[in-house]
Amino acid sequence: MSETCDVAHGTAPADPGLRTLVAVFASPVSRYLLKFAKDLGYHVALFEPDAPRGTDVPEGFEAETTLPPLDASADVVVTDHHRPELGLVLKAALEGRPRWVGVLGNPRHPGPHVAALRGLGVPEDDIARVHRPVGLNIGSRTPPEIALATLAGLLADRNNRPGGFDFTT
Template sequence: MLRLGVDAGFQAVLVEPDESRLQGTPRAHGDRVVHDLAAAELDESTDVVLSDHHRAEIGTVLKETLAARTRWIGTLGKPAIEGPHVAMLRELGVPDEQIARVHRPIGLNIGARTPAEIAIATLAGLIADRNGRPGGFAF
């Protein structure tokens, strides 16, 4: 998604709090790799995509992202199952109207299965949303 995001005109920033997850892997194809949200410089024009919805720190990351007043927030996941982020955010005291700002599932409903297809569907949905078009986020 990072490489395609750059090609599509997004400034792609990978936020990876656990530096050990980056060791031994090729450098991500985004514009930058940072280790905390402060370094990502989130603002009202930022779109945030969480690609690993099972990590323990997702609740904290989403709470910080919501507080940063980002434009759009989404996390991967199956539409028929409530995401683990909901319970995490409730435990952290985040109000339901803020939790509702987190889109899940994300991307256009094209039946994406592979990581590349999911990246394409996600980026296409973000482009449609930014351009005020009905990109097909409904599942």
């Protein structure tokens, strides 16, 4: 059988590289991100600095009130751009040098993270590392759809693929 057939039949070896997904803030989207990412082989963590909000997590997961250690294996997805601690959380995440950082939000509205990070003195090069919007443009509207589009975008990025239906690369 060819490698392509192995993939289709589920017998291809998994990606041996360590992948970590840190969902920031307990939210309906983070619930699905954690579940789906775990099924995709990610090590997952939920960072919720506001302990009372950390009770709204999927069964089998716990919210951490301190940002877990980040390195080049980590993808960080901020699931609520309205939180007052957005800038501080992003600044701390960027200092950990994760592979990828993104903030959910409607691309038709300016991202509040830019002003928040500038106000904290974060260098423009680091601010530019924050992706917004995130995920594939599939018209997502519900939390599971947003989580699916986000993870598909992360997989495409990790695999140096453009996403969508362009299979030329």
